Every structure is written in structure tokens, then in C-alpha cells.
Amino acid sequence: DSGVTQTPKHLITATGQRVTLRCSPRSGDLSVYWYQQSLDQGLQFLIQYYNGEERAKGNILERFSAQQFPDLHSELNLSSLELGDSALYFCASGGLPNTGELFFGEGSRLTVL
Amino acid sequence: TQLLEQSPQFLSIQEGENLTVYCNSSSVFSSLQWYRQEPGEGPVLLVTVVTGGEVKKLKRLTFQFGDARKDSSLHITAAQPGDTGLYLCAGAGAAGNKLTFGGGTRVLVKP
Numbered sequence: 601d602s603g604v605t606q607t608p609k610h611l612i613t614a615t616g617q618r619v620t621l622r623c624s625p626r627s628g629d630l631s632v633y634w635y636q637q638s639l640d641q642g643l644q645f646l647i648q649y650y651n652g653e654e655r656a657k658g659n660i661l662e663r664f665s666a667q668q669f670p671d672l673h674s675e676l677n678l679s680s681l682e683l684g685d686s687a688l689y690f691c692a693s694g695g696l697p698n699t700g701e702l703f704f705g706e707g708s709r710l711t712v713l
Numbered sequence: 714t715q716l717l718e719q720s721p722q723f724l725s726i727q728e729g730e731n732l733t734v735y736c737n738s739s740s741v742f743s744s745l746q747w748y749r750q751e752p753g754e755g756p757v758l759l760v761t762v763v764t765g766g767e768v769k770k771l772k773r774l775t776f777q778f779g780d781a782r783k784d785s786s787l788h789i790t791a792a793q794p795g796d797t798g799l800y801l802c803a804g805a806g807a808a809g810n811k812l813t814f815g816g817g818t819r820v821l822v823k824p
Contacts, residue, residue, distance in 0.1 A: 602755060602757075604755070633812075635814075641816060641817065642719075642801060642814045642815055642816040642817045643756070643801065643803075643814040644814075645811060645812070645813065645814070648811060656811045658811070690755050690756075692755070695812070700744060700746070700761060700805060701746070701758045701761065702746075702748075702756075702758070702803075702812060703758075704755025704756050704757070705755055706753070706754055706755055707754075707755055
């Protein structure tokens with residue numbers, strides 16, 4: 601158990617819809633990272649938040665947005681969904697300035713039909 | 714953009730054989746991490762290497778960071794079925810606040 605909690609574990613929706621993925625970081629971690637993993641692929645960095653503020657941005661589509669709340673949980677919002685958005689979405693916490701290690705949740709598997 | 718390329722993409726071997734996975738980049742990284750991911754789970758950190766030329770051993774796994782800190786390798790001796798999984802390397806840039814992941818190497822160790 602990494603200590604990072606993600607919900608929901610599975611989500612099936614239709615094209616054009618909007619979904620929200622939720623992440624609770626490990627106790628004490630201020631950073632939250634979001635990654636996208638397509639079938640049998642590596643991890644694509646989407647965005648990082650640190651203590652409520654956006655810290656780094658990767659290849660995140662304009663249709664996607666995220667935020668981190670005062671209690672440090674984070675939400676990733678995906679809108680106008682397309683078939684190609686089907687993927688595993690991972691949240692992680694940790695990183696620097698701690699040890700640099702990322703602790704990953706179990707992921708949310710999104711299927712867009 | 715810093716890119717990490719892993720090779721091979723897929724490796725299938727028999728139990729007891731050795732294997733090596735490579736992670737290469739044209740960029741310099743301040744540190745490099747190796748993760749293993751099993752089906753239905755998130756990646757789990759195996760090791761972090763920081764110094765150019767560094768070699769770290771974790772039981773049957775040997776990790777090496779290139780002298781120029783642009784590449785790394787993971788060598789598994791006498792592979793076991795439990796070593797099956799997706800191996801991911803990840804490099805941290807100078808700022809250290811973002812990890813760039815390689816495409817992964819899927820390893821299958823058959824009994």
C-alpha cells in the first residue's frame with residue numbers, strides 16, 4: 601500500500617462526456633503528480649501541484665484541468681472526452697524536496713466508448 | 714523536452730536466464746530512478762542512482778548510471794517468474810521537480 605488513494609478505480613463513459621478523477625496523497629506529502637498511461641505504454645506526465653499551486657505542466661490537453669485543494673487532495677477533470685483519452689490515469693505524491701521517490705496510487709482506468 | 718528511450722520494448726526469457734534493460738537519453742539527468750509496475754498496480758520504486766558511474770545492487774538486480782548521467786542499465790541475474798513486470802526508468806532534470814519516464818520494457822520470465 602503506497603498510501604496514495606485514487607477513485608474511482610474504473611470508469612466507463614461516452615465520448616463528449618466529462619469525468620473527474622480524485623486523488624488523496626500520502627500523509628505529509630504536499631506534492632501531487634498526475635500521469636497518463638496508455639495501453640502498454642510508459643507514463644506521460646500531465647501536471648504537478650505543490651501545496652495547492654501548479655508547479656509543473658507536461659503534455660496536458662486543454663480539455664483537461666486539475667486542481668489541488670487546501671486539504672491537499674487533488675482532482676483531474678477530463679472534458680469533451682474522446683476515444684483516445686481511454687487510459688490509466690495515475691496520481692503520485694512524494695518527489696522532491698523529499699527523497700525524490702514517487703509513490704503511486706493504483707490508478708483510475710478510464711474507458712471512453 | 715527530455716526524452717528517455719528504453720530497449721528492448723519486450724523481453725521474454727526462461728527462468729534462470731539473465732537479462733539487461735537499457736535506458737538512454739541525449740539529455741543529462743540529475744538522478745535516475747527505476748520502477749517496476751505489475752498489472753493493476755502503480756509503479757513501485759526499485760532504486761535511485763545519482764552519481765555518474767554509480768552501480769547499485771539489489772539482490773539479483775544490478776543498476777548502473779552512465780558516467781555522463783545520460784543512460785542507465787538494469788541487469789537481472791538468474792531471473793525468476795516473480796521478476797515479470799513492466800520496468801520503467803525515469804529521469805529527473807536539474808530542477809528535480811518533474812520525472813520524465815521512458816516507454817517501459819515489459820519483461821516476461823517463463824517458468
